[in-house]
Amino acid sequence: MSNVPLVRRAIAGASFAHTSTSIEVPSMNPVGDHWTPAALERAGSTLKALHRMAKRPPVHIIFEDVGYTVNASEGERTILHNVSGEFRSGELTCILGPSGAGKSTLLNILAGSTGVNGRITVNGQARDMRVFKKLSSYIMQDDILQPRLTVSESLKIAADLKLGSELGKAEKELVVEEILQTLGLWDHRDTMSQSLSGGQSKRLSIALELVNNPPIIFLDEPTTGLDIVSIRQLVVLLRLLSRQGRTIICTIHQPSASLFSLFDRVYVLSRGLCCYQGAAPLLVPYLAEVGHVCPKTHNPADFVLETLVGNVETAAQMSELCQNGKLCRTINKMIRDGRKRELHSYESIQRIFTEHVAKEQLQKMNFPTSFMTQFLILIKRMFLQMRRNSLNLWIQLFHHIIGALLMGGIFFLIGNDGNQPIANFKFCLSCVVFFMYTYIMIPILLFPTELRTLRREYFNRWYSLKAYYAALTLSTMPLLILLGTLFIAICYTMSGQILEFKRFVLFTITGLLTGICSEGFGLLVGSTFNATNGSIVGPATVAPLLALCCYGLGFGSHIEAFMKFLMSLSYLRYSLSGFCLALYQVK
């Protein structure tokens, strides 16, 4: 990291544009060491460097009378009752409240969920989701990282996808280095994501979204599953990032007293009502105003939650006092800091995105990179992960070899025996069943896990679904072709079929096409159901297709029109015909 200058004073003020008196300088750095001179220099320099890279304008969100209703089994249910509030750039805000209060719902709405009443403005202008999506990142509670990529590989791929041609290769590498340093992941840059600890994984999730330097970051329960030390490290890190002008909003469960004081702004929700909004130190006096005096030795965060859970009336009372979020309690110093001076107008944000791109182009350009670039990066990532999952490859290889040997053994040399056409037909049917079940079950079992990563990356506009689907389908193709051909080569020869090149190729193509169609069907099931339900729904759905594929054998031409229609829906029927024609069609 010789290319990153050491600027000690950055931590003390230069890069902390919004430091206010109520907030102390954190006592630990993001990697958990005490603030030794070296750590100060390292954090200061990288923050400054990140700041230099930060070309995004600060963003200030105001929401007014936001209501959200869902259709539940018991009828319409209001989750948010016309709440208001504001989140400012340069501040770390936490949304606090008892379980079921509506915290995640509010966060999702602010991040872009639709079907909401009320008004949301960004820097004083009505929010344009097209622009807002490019400004914000959402880090989910149960983020799944790419398990078989190292930390730096994951970040490089994120940089390639999210920065596109905005920066050159060398600059992207510098950005990756800086982020790794800032987030305390430099020493773990060559560690596989699956081997990271909970805190490190969370930091990597943040690092991945920091690559394109979004001015707004939403985090849903970022501290869940972490120990107290990791939680503190994470919150300190979020605070440091907010100091560079970012708007950081997170939901959180019961922060400790010391952690609570690290937040600049607290937004308390209960029963879908805003009960308090403002500076963390002003919460205790506010509670006293409504008759709930927090004992000196008590954690204010615990106290407010206990008060709200234990007393149904209190939520309404507190909500009335703060006008359901319209009134905000701030410390004078925070206002005096003059956040206005660096708040760009919303038009200026739009200008940043439109200055190089014509408006019509912008409408089409939903993603930072072209379809082809996304496809190439994704397919490379998929191949790399596949290559590293050698156990999976061995299992699939053995499955195909053992399956082929069994099939060849059962139907040994029946292909050349003119007395056994039915046995040969059964051989073809067995091949249909093998390709169908093998390739349906792989995506049903594996895709639900992958789907969580896909949701995060797609929601954060890394790539289009078209590019992902194309890469996913093509990435499995080489293995399918290789293993499918190996399977057919073994059982075709063992079962004594006619050794003609054309017949063998047609037989193989039929098997491979069956596998491809089954994989597509498996993806449909895998993206709709979880692995448990999918492994019931998948086989249960293809069983009728299998029955339809041999229905009508020996009926002659007397098949009802309706059954003919149903039979035509079974892709397995075409597979069976394909196998039989390859073996029996006279040239």
Ligand SMILES: Nc1ncnc2c1ncn2[C@@H]1O[C@H](COP(=O)(O)OP(=O)(O)OP(=O)(O)O)[C@@H](O)[C@H]1O
């Ligand atoms: N689509 C939906 N249908 C029915 N109820 C819903 C729906 N979405 C959310 N809810 C309900 O709305 C309430 C608020 O949910 P939300 O996930 O926002 O709570 P939360 O404050 O984040 O809770 P927790 O801290 O436990 O995660 C909950 O009672 C939840 O059951």
